[in-house]
Amino acid sequence: MKKKMWKCVAAALMVVVLAFGLTACGSKKEETKAAETKAEETKAEATNGVLRVGMSGDYPPFEFYAETENGRELVGIDVELAKYIADKLGMELELTDMSFDGLIGSLDEGKFDLVISGMTIKADRKCLFSDPYYTADQALLVKAGNEDKYASLDDLKGQKIGGQMGAFQQELAEQYAGDTAQIVNNVQDMVMMVAEGKLDGMFCESGVALSAVSKNSGLAIANLEIPTEKNELGVCIQEGNEEMLNKINPIVAEVVEKNLIGEWEAEFLDVEEAAAE
Numbered sequence: 001m002k003k004k005m006w007k008c009v010a011a012a013l014m015v016v017v018l019a020f021g022l023t024a025c026g027s028k029k030e031e032t033k034a035a036e037t038k039a040e041e042t043k044a045e046a047t048n049g050v051l052r053v054g055m056s057g058d059y060p061p062f063e064f065y066a067e068t069e070n071g072r073e074l075v076g077i078d079v080e081l082a083k084y085i086a087d088k089l090g091m092e093l094e095l096t097d098m099s100f101d102g103l104i105g106s107l108d109e110g111k112f113d114l115v116i117s118g119m120t121i122k123a124d125r126k127c128l129f130s131d132p133y134y135t136a137d138q139a140l141l142v143k144a145g146n147e148d149k150y151a152s153l154d155d156l157k158g159q160k161i162g163g164q165m166g167a168f169q170q171e172l173a174e175q176y177a178g179d180t181a182q183i184v185n186n187v188q189d190m191v192m193m194v195a196e197g198k199l200d201g202m203f204c205e206s207g208v209a210l211s212a213v214s215k216n217s218g219l220a221i222a223n224l225e226i227p228t229e230k231n232e233l234g235v236c237i238q239e240g241n242e243e244m245l246n247k248i249n250p251i252v253a254e255v256v257e258k259n260l261i262g263e264w265e266a267e268f269l270d271v272e273e274a275a276a277e
């Protein structure tokens with residue numbers, strides 16, 4: 001008799017556990033469904049043959065303003081990548097420049113189809129990421145003469161170290177400098193602040209530091225090893241828009257395979273930035 005009762009209790013417990021499991025499953029499914037519906041609704045705007053790409057034009061050689069034969073315009077690795085993708089999709093390209101911090105939110109609201117902005121593939125970002133198109137190292141940009149000022153990252157504590165708002169480098173600046181980290185919206189402003197001695201240094205992708213140093217002899221890259229987890233850059237796509245992701249990945253694979261990124265990097269590394277408007 002007792003045995004039977006235990007069996008009953010065990011069975012009842014199992015039902016409860018199962019029910020919980022199912023609810024959890026259900027809500028995950030609902031989330032995906034909601035993201036898909038949202039992507040479906042906002043995608044409608046994109047279907048009239050225009051590929052809307054958002055970027056933050058303050059990050060040479062990835063995206064920045066230069067004087068070209070067409071006047072002052074956005075150029076760089078990511079601009080070439082955007083053109084390549086639009087071309088492959090048979091769409092017209094519409095580039096929008098905005099502050100880095102607002103890019104993913106705007107993508108999520110359906111204002112862009114893609115964000116291509118030297119964006120690090122990070123799990124906490126609210127978007128889908130393509131396969132990586134670039135693997136980046138980090139650098140600390142300093143005033144020329146200060147390249148050996150810091151023996152290790154621990155020496156950055158209490159220094160005025162810059163990182164871009166909303167970027168991976170904001171985390172690095174806060175992690176190593178602590179309370180004296182300076183979070184700046186625009187990378188080009190931050191580079192000026194380093195050159196003028198208003199900042200002791202700033203974190204950025206090493207390609208960006210190289211580009212800054214090649215154009216300004218008052219700047220240098222600190223002799224510091226900056227250990228980070230693998231930092232790969234990817235194209236961001238609205239959550240739920242698997243259809244777009246499946247179109248973008250083969251194009252990214254092609255670009256990587258042909259080493260076009262390397263060519264574009266060489267092309268744009270020492271192109272002068274146009275003066276701010």
Ligand code: ARG
Binds near residue numbers: 063119
């Ligand atoms: N890779 C870094 C990140 O994703 C910085 C990218 C900054 N890009 C820019 N266009 N300012 O957080």
